[in-house]
Amino acid sequence: MTKKPAPPSGLRNGLKWRDGRPRWEPSPNNRACGFAGLDLRDHAGAWMDRGAATTAADGRTLWARIVREAMKDDDQGGRARAMLRAALDLLPPMPSEPVARRQRELVADLIESGRAVLEDREPDVSAALMRAPRTGAAMVEGYFADPQAMxxxxxxxxxxxxxxSKKFIAKFGATRVDEITLPQLRSWYLDLQKTISTSTANLAIGAASAFFQWAMWQDPQWITVNPCKGIGREKAKGRRIFWTVAQELAFVPWCDANGYVDVADAATVCLWTGARQIDVTKATLSDLERPAWRYVPQKTERKGQEALPGLLEPVQRRVARRRAETQTGSVRHLNDPLFLWDQKKNRPHTSESIGDRFREARAAAVAAGDLAEDFLGKTLQDTRDTCVTRLAAADVSLERIANWGGWAVETAKDILRDHYLSLLEESALETAAQLRTWAVAQGLDLAA
Structure with missing residues (x-):
C-alpha cells in the first residue's frame, strides 16, 4: 500500500496541507468574525506549491487581522480603521496580469469585509459607496448624484x-468597477447590437463611458483606464425615410378634422423648419411670429450651434390660430405662451407627450383609411430629414441648409449624399431628362 506523503513542516498563518492540497483556515477569532477558509489554487486552477501557498496565507492572515481589529469599538479599533481606510485608498485597480490578479482575488472577500466595516462606522460616506462599494451600480448612482457631472x-x-443605465446595471451592477473589462463590454455591445439595434448599443456604450469617466475622476481613482475606449462602435445606418408631400397633404388636414390639432401643429412646424420635436415644444408664440426663428437646438446646446429657419405661410397660419386661442381661451398665460399645447390635458406638450399623441393620430388616420398603411413607419423624427430633402430639391446650397436647421455643413453633406438625395424620385427623373437631352444632341436614337 502506497504511503501518503507527509505534509510540509513549519506551516504558518492558518496554512493547512491535505494530500497536496493547500488551504487557508481562519483562526477561531477570525472565524468568529465571519471570515471563511479558502482553497489555495493558482490562476490556472492548479494547487499552489508551498512558496505560493505560504505567501497567500500570509496575505489573508494580514488582511483578516486588520479588518478584525477595525471591528472593535475602542481606541485600538479607531486606529485600525484609519489604517484600513488608508490601505483601501491606496489599493490600485484590479491587476490585469494573471498571477497578480489571482493574488488580489485570494483576499478580495476580506477587502470587501473591510469596506463594509468602514461603511457601518462612517455615516457620511457617499451614498454610492455605502450601498455597494465601487460596484457598477454604485458608480451609476454616484454619477447621477454628482451635481458637477450632471x-x-x-x-x-x-x-x-x-x-x-438600467441595461448597464442589469449586466454589471454587482461587478466591481475595476473588474469590468473591455472584452466584457465589447460582448455586451455586440449583444445589444444584435438584440436591439446599433443605435441603442452605441448610446448604451456612450452612457457607460460617461460613468467610467466619472469613476476615473474620483480621488482616489476607482479606475485608471476607461474600459470603453476601443470598443469598436459601428456607425448606425440612417433611417432613409422621409415624408412625401402627399402624406403631408393627407395627414395634417385629417388631424385638424379629427381632434389632433396639436399633432398637425407639430408636424407642420417640424416639416417646414427641420426642427426636432423637443425644440418645437420649447418654442413660444413670439419665437414663431417672427419672419425667422433663431434658436439653439437642444442637441447642440453645448456647442452653441444655432439654427435659423425662415417661417413660411404653413407655419404662420398655425401660429396665428394658436395666438387666437390664447386670447379667447380660459387659460391665462402670465408669460409668453408656448406654441405646442395639449388641449386634452390643458398643459404644454413635452417631447414625450407630443410623440405619444403623434403615434395615436398616425394609427387612427391609417385605421380610418385616410393614409396608406406604410405611413405607420413614419415618425416625427423623419420630418427633420424631410426638410433637408426639400431644401436640397429647391436647390438651396449646403451652407444655407446647414444654417437653416443647425446642422454642421459636413453633416448636411453626409445626409444628402448617403441617405436622401439618392431616394428622391424627382431628382432621378430630372437627371434622366438631362441625360436624354444630351443624348439627343449627340445624335443618339434612344428609341432604336
Whole structure:
C-alpha cells in the first residue's frame, strides 16, 4: 500500500496541507468574525506549491487581522480603521496580469469585509459607496448624484443615460468597477447590437463611458483606464425615410378634422423648419411670429450651434390660430405662451407627450383609411430629414441648409449624399431628362 506523503513542516498563518492540497483556515477569532477558509489554487486552477501557498496565507492572515481589529469599538479599533481606510485608498485597480490578479482575488472577500466595516462606522460616506462599494451600480448612482457631472450634460442626455443605465446595471451592477473589462463590454455591445439595434448599443456604450469617466475622476481613482475606449462602435445606418408631400397633404388636414390639432401643429412646424420635436415644444408664440426663428437646438446646446429657419405661410397660419386661442381661451398665460399645447390635458406638450399623441393620430388616420398603411413607419423624427430633402430639391446650397436647421455643413453633406438625395424620385427623373437631352444632341436614337 502506497504511503501518503507527509505534509510540509513549519506551516504558518492558518496554512493547512491535505494530500497536496493547500488551504487557508481562519483562526477561531477570525472565524468568529465571519471570515471563511479558502482553497489555495493558482490562476490556472492548479494547487499552489508551498512558496505560493505560504505567501497567500500570509496575505489573508494580514488582511483578516486588520479588518478584525477595525471591528472593535475602542481606541485600538479607531486606529485600525484609519489604517484600513488608508490601505483601501491606496489599493490600485484590479491587476490585469494573471498571477497578480489571482493574488488580489485570494483576499478580495476580506477587502470587501473591510469596506463594509468602514461603511457601518462612517455615516457620511457617499451614498454610492455605502450601498455597494465601487460596484457598477454604485458608480451609476454616484454619477447621477454628482451635481458637477450632471451640469456637464443636457437634460435630454441625462434622460437617455438614465434609460441606458438600467441595461448597464442589469449586466454589471454587482461587478466591481475595476473588474469590468473591455472584452466584457465589447460582448455586451455586440449583444445589444444584435438584440436591439446599433443605435441603442452605441448610446448604451456612450452612457457607460460617461460613468467610467466619472469613476476615473474620483480621488482616489476607482479606475485608471476607461474600459470603453476601443470598443469598436459601428456607425448606425440612417433611417432613409422621409415624408412625401402627399402624406403631408393627407395627414395634417385629417388631424385638424379629427381632434389632433396639436399633432398637425407639430408636424407642420417640424416639416417646414427641420426642427426636432423637443425644440418645437420649447418654442413660444413670439419665437414663431417672427419672419425667422433663431434658436439653439437642444442637441447642440453645448456647442452653441444655432439654427435659423425662415417661417413660411404653413407655419404662420398655425401660429396665428394658436395666438387666437390664447386670447379667447380660459387659460391665462402670465408669460409668453408656448406654441405646442395639449388641449386634452390643458398643459404644454413635452417631447414625450407630443410623440405619444403623434403615434395615436398616425394609427387612427391609417385605421380610418385616410393614409396608406406604410405611413405607420413614419415618425416625427423623419420630418427633420424631410426638410433637408426639400431644401436640397429647391436647390438651396449646403451652407444655407446647414444654417437653416443647425446642422454642421459636413453633416448636411453626409445626409444628402448617403441617405436622401439618392431616394428622391424627382431628382432621378430630372437627371434622366438631362441625360436624354444630351443624348439627343449627340445624335443618339434612344428609341432604336
Amino acid at each position: 451640469a456637464r450634460v443636457a437634460a435630454g442626455t441625462r434622460r437617455a443615460y438614465k434609460t441606458q
